[in-house]
Amino acid sequence: MIHSMIYRSHTDLTPSDDAYRHIIDRARARNFSLDITGFLHWEDGIIHQWIEGPAAELFIVEQVILSDRRHRNITVLDRGHALEREFEGWSMAASTSEDSSLFEFITRSAIASFAHAAHARNILSFMKHRLPQVA
C-alpha cells in the first residue's frame, strides 16, 4: 500500500536561491534511498508538496520536512493511500510559477470550495498535468 500526504507552507526561499537548490538535491537523495516519490511546486513564496511511499518511510520523510525551519505555517491538506503511486520514478519532481501557475489553475477550476479533500485533489491534478514538462 502506498501512503500519501499533501501540504502547503510558506517560505522566504525563492527557486533562484542556492539554499533552495540544495533542499531539492538533498530531498531527492533521501527520497530515493527511502523509496519516496512526489512533486513540489513553488509559487509566490508558497510551497505545495505531495509525498508518497510506504508508511514507515513516509513517516520519516514527513518528520524531516515538517521540522525544517525554512518553511512555516505548514497545513496538511490531505492524507490518503492507494495501490499505485501518482509519481512513479520521480524522487521529487519540482516546478515553479515560472513554468505554470497553480493559483491560476485553481481559479479556473470548477471547485469553488476550499474543502481540503477536493482542494487537494485539484492540486494533485495540476501536478500530474505538469509532470511531462518538469525537470
Ligand SMILES: Cc1cc2nc3c(=O)[nH]c(=O)nc-3n(C[C@H](O)[C@H](O)[C@H](O)COP(=O)(O)O)c2cc1C
Ligand atoms: C519545502 C521543503 C521541502 C522539502 N522536501 C523534502 C523531501 O521531499 N524529502 C526530504 O528528505 N527532505 C525534504 N526537505 C528537507 C530538506 O531537504 C533537508 O532536510 C535539508 O536540506 C537538510 O539537508 P542538509 O542537512 O544537507 O542541510 C524539505 C525541506 C523544505 C523546506
